[in-house]
Amino acid sequence: MSKPAPIRVLGVAGSLREASFNRRLVRLAATLLPADVEFVPFHDIAAVEPFDEDVEAEGTPPGAAAWKDALQSVDAVFISTPEYNGSVPGALKNAFDWASRADVAPYNDIQRSPMYGIPTAVASASSGQFGGVWARDEFMKSLRTQGARAVDEPKVTIPSSHSAFGPDETLTNTALSGRLVELLDNLVAQARLVRAARDRSLAAAATSD
Numbered sequence: 001m002s003k004p005a006p007i008r009v010l011g012v013a014g015s016l017r018e019a020s021f022n023r024r025l026v027r028l029a030a031t032l033l034p035a036d037v038e039f040v041p042f043h044d045i046a047a048v049e050p051f052d053e054d055v056e057a058e059g060t061p062p063g064a065a066a067w068k069d070a071l072q073s074v075d076a077v078f079i080s081t082p083e084y085n086g087s088v089p090g091a092l093k094n095a096f097d098w099a100s101r102a103d104v105a106p107y108n109d110i111q112r113s114p115m116y117g118i119p120t121a122v123a124s125a126s127s128g129q130f131g132g133v134w135a136r137d138e139f140m141k142s143l144r145t146q147g148a149r150a151v152d153e154p155k156v157t158i159p160s161s162h163s164a165f166g167p168d169e170t171l172t173n174t175a176l177s178g179r180l181v182e183l184l185d186n187l188v189a190q191a192r193l194v195r196a197a198r199d200r201s202l203a204a205a206a207t208s209d
Helices: 021-032 053-057 062-072 090-099 133-145 174-208
Strands: 007-013 037-042 076-081 119-125 149-151
Touching (some): 007 021, 021 037, 021 119, 021 174, 037 062, 076 133, 076 174, 090 133, 133 149
Parallel strands (some): 007 037, 007 076
């Protein structure tokens, strides 16, 4: 019997800034996943074209297509987002608007979209005292609306992000670090459950044939 493929987790930062603390949090998350889990970073949120149904009707453009392909190649998604004006950054929201759409008409059938049923966790980091909690909570609501399997607990919001990381890029607050590990463990556990359910369904279909 061949060895099963590893669980793959896509890591996405909501900030486009190279030195962003949320990019740093995604890099940290990659080191905290179980050893048998493969981490896949996605760095091209800025290349995802503005969502436009007229454009969509002519075919998914290349940036959005690459983004959808990345989502369809993984078992779970981890997102770290800043908070812009009390909400989710526009580039990140735009990318997930594309991800809520099917590849062919009817495009609004979310059950055929890349995000439908995929375990997804959201953390946030902000220089403010609340750690981007509004952006995190609003984004979780959006993900549920598009059919993602939202992994809600524990909540991980990093306040005062300019002082939250040590020289080795780990979190200086051990309680926050522990919550991040727990969130990632819960995300991977959900991914394993979804894959097992899918494998059972495929096996049953093969047997009935």
